[in-house]
């Protein structure tokens with residue numbers, strides 16, 4: 001138990017807020033850990049319970065179904081039942097009686113005796129009769145969807161796009177815990193200095209197998225380290241770091257980042273330019289640009305300017321053909337980052353994908369006007385959906401004869417991703433390097 005609320009109560013609040021307010025689980029978790037001043041151990045359990053229950057929601061509903069049948073259940077009670085069944089099914093170290101006791105106590109506190117009795121009844125029946133077997137599902141695609149907790153329409157869509165084998169691997173990878181990686185601020189420090197500083201703080205860090213300047217921690221939160229506070233590193237997934245390689249800026253250049261917040265790629269590009277030149281970082285939302293200003297200060301960078309603008313109107317603000325490189329890290333469905341934001345798989349729809357693809361096309365069309373002749377346009381998303389990725393990229397080339405494929409993309413990217421590059425584009429699936437699913441396409445404006 002913590003000062004005010006039990007860990008399971010906090011987990012329950014997060015699960016409710018994710019569903020009710022469409023809030024992001026990772027942000028709520030960070031906030032709750034900070035606000036409750038949880039110990040490292042408690043923070044670990046809270047993370048496991050919250051992420052685990054969210055990741056496995058469809059599987060847990062399958063397990064619960066025979067015990068609740070068609071009863072109308074309040075959402076918070078449903079979350080509490082899922083949270084409890086998650087512990088039954090996946091956390092063998094927690095005894096059943098403790099799981100039931102705590103759920104019943106929360107039931108009494110939040111509801112009334114009747115609800116607590118219902119929760120007790122459901123959980124005791126599960127304890128007695130055991131969980132239903134997933135092996136009993138005949139249809140292999142439905143089985144994959146339930147076993148890995150993905151909506152059936154999404155699994156079918158991925159099978160159409162990637163085939164059964166890759167989809168199976170992707171679904172399985174999506175329910176694994178993500179690695180925590182960071183990018184070393186190369187203009188301010190060296191890898192050795194960061195390693196030394198982090199080890200002194202008790203963090204067990206190792207170098208990335210795939211990228212220079214990427215590190216990972218196996219025993220602690222890099223974002224709360226002094227090295228982070230002192231601007232020696234930025235939290236960023238390895239896939240996301242690839243955009244910096246694709247942009248490959250030179251000192252003194254003028255670069256436009258059309259969709260920049262919270263600034264992971266803006267700061268990478270600014271660091272790669274050794275704090276020279278200018279990176280103009282645009283975003284639709286002013287409050288998000290504040291995060292870039294904070295990061296800029298923390299990292300000691302003076303070559304970033306932030307601008308609030310709808311990227312679909314960027315040419316009203318900047319002179320045409322005035323940037324050496326424009327990169328569009330577009331708003332997308334986020335199906336490549338399900339490990340970090342599991343709620344994405346339950347909330348995004350095919351209509352969202354269609355709408356996003358249309359916004360992506362509009363932003364790219366506008367961005368294209370701002371690239372100098374001979375300059376580069378780099379398009380990226382953290383999704384795996386082909387409608388937002390290769391279809392947008394192919395459509396762009398078809399409608400913009402003043403651009404051509406940038407066939408040198410593979411030469412700029414690290415060797416480890418070479419097998420995933422085709423011509424001017426790269427599609428990484430989460431299982432490829434155990435990093436985020438990610439897409440990059442690069443175009444060159446004809447001279």
Ligand SMILES: C[S@@+](CC[C@H](N)C(=O)[O-])C[C@H]1O[C@@H](n2cnc3c(N)ncnc32)[C@H](O)[C@@H]1O
Nearest residue numbers: 259260261262263264265283284310311329331
């Ligand atoms: C994938 S995120 C960018 C992540 C960022 N590049 C990074 O590496 O930290 C997409 C961003 O696009 C912004 N956005 C959405 N629609 C936009 C628009 N029409 N114009 C400009 N920015 C937009 C969102 O606010 C969001 O911050």
